[in-house]
Amino acid sequence: MRRTVLERFPAGGPRGSRPAEEFAAARRGEGMAAEVVMDLEQDAFLVVVPQQPTDGGH
Template sequence: MSAPTLSRADHLAHEAGSYVRAIPASKLPRKVLESFPAGAPRGQWPAESFAAEQRRQGVPARVVMDLDSDSFLVIVEVAS
């Protein structure tokens, strides 16, 4: 039995799916607005709530996990 022949579209899809993408590091420095321990009670998301309040006030805050300190950080990227 001969090997199946891939169409051009299948070949491109295979290449795209096989490519290992590196996540680029942000070029902007980050400012930590607040830190919250990762052990919040079940069903409570204090870091997300704080970030949402900041966004309502026009601050482009987002939450990231700091694995070294086991905490959630609310950050903004600032132009230097």
């Protein structure tokens, strides 16, 4: 499954701070299927949504 990155957040935030989770929750409140994943290579949390097909079913 392909996904689109909406936002990136550094993994080294202050203890107890979860900006990626808060951002994803706000997007879910808007009806988006947002989730948080970890990019280990960049040491960052990504908020992603499933990519919608745009080619008419090909």
